[in-house]
Amino acid sequence: MFKNLHELIAQMPDEKSCRLWLAEQRWNGKPVCPHCGFDGKIYVIEGGKKYKCGSQTCYKKFSVTVGTFLEGSNIPLNKWLMAIYICTGHKKGISSYQLGKDIGVTQKSAWFMLHRIRAIMTEKVDVQMTGIVEADETYMGRKYRSDYVGLSPEEIDYKLKTPQNKKGAVLGIVERSTGKVNVKAFSEIKRDALTDYMRDKVEEGSTLHTDESSLYRKLEHNGYGRETVIHSRKEFAKTSVTGYRVHCNNVEAFWSVMKRGIHGIYHQISYKHLQQYCDEFSFRHNHRHLKDHEKFQIVFKGLIGRLPYKELVAPKNN
Ligand SMILES: [Zn+2]
Incomplete structure (x- = not known):
């Protein structure tokens, strides 16, 4: 070899x-x-x-x-x-x-x-995440393209409504004990879809660490524990009553690598291919300790x- x-x-x-x-x-x-x-x-x-x-x-x-x-x-x-x-x-x-x-x-x-x-x-991990699981959402994908110049706001709106043109929402979850990440692209994140996805990927009884988003409310006290950091109040980490650190810093760090990669290397990606890029970056992240x-x-x-x-x-x- x-x-x-x-x-x-x-x-x-x-x-x-x-x-x-x-x-x-x-x-x-x-x-x-x-x-x-x-x-x-x-x-x-x-x-x-x-x-x-x-x-x-x-x-x-x-x-x-x-x-x-x-x-x-x-x-x-x-x-x-x-x-x-x-x-x-x-x-x-x-x-x-x-x-x-x-x-x-x-x-x-x-x-x-x-x-x-x-x-x-694409790594097919069938094992559910457990323990402390950080979750966070962000938006990435195609922004206004240069060929939208000269179009009316209505025309741009229409273009952005077609799946291949609009920006996608991504949900990232990280298992604290292993650092493994799982990223899912959505055309837009709705609470029900997010709840179903989280139930599928995270074991019941786990504790979610999130920001103050209302998206996770259906899971809270409904099989899952939840601790939040209030980003709007510039709170990014705190120590819970049981002594562990509450934060989403691992997901945030992953977003930063992925966004830099997408902006710096791919420049723009369409929603159509967003999941593939998510998989590519999570593969690299989850195998980062391996040699090339x-x-x-x-x-x-x-x-x-x-x-x-x-x-x-x-x-x-x-
Ligand atoms: Zn034969």
Whole structure:
């Protein structure tokens, strides 16, 4: 395994070395037929570009990328690997323009690659948060665009009402004991939707630390404890009667990294993609103690681990 981008490039300078490395990662050196699951004799054909299943009922050819996000991509494998490494390693993310320049693909290709990679950076945590849980909401996403210049306030209003143009609201929750963050994008935050989401993500009996917002009232004394800091009175932390610190500083710190990232790197993002950006930033936050190559592995394993086997074996309509 490589420990930095330089080693990645040195170990995988071309398509062939990438394919060998991928085969090792995917099958631990012993190819398995993705069509029928046969793990006996598999033939290496076409100078190592492809494999052929040795099962008498199958005999199908396949490549190391079949069924993965890399299948059928015109972008060279080594560029994909570099892109994953760069995308997971940059604390505040990277723009498609910059990534394109760094790895030598068009901005359009880089944009596509980033979206594919981001889709994998979604961490599915099924464990509910517990103990002290900080919660806070903020707004981010697209602001007035330059092409609104000259439009009437009514026209701007109308534009902002369409989901892809308006700013989104985001709810962030942080578990105090682990520092893990979970971020959810809403087109607008309503109390019922927020209550349902919180009930799903936070264990009953937990104590919420929030500002004075009325959004959390349905949860208070209704399965959940709540302590508030009054931001409008410039109160940002206090010590509760039981001795622990009441604040939302961990969520606030997360917002600050995410907002700097979005304003500085992506400039503007539309509501349509807001959840993906939330996932990207929470992935980085929740894995911030890992080394870059460890983060790379997590994303990479997610990419090749999800083989749509059913899709592959389903009869094609042709
Ligand atoms: Zn087979």
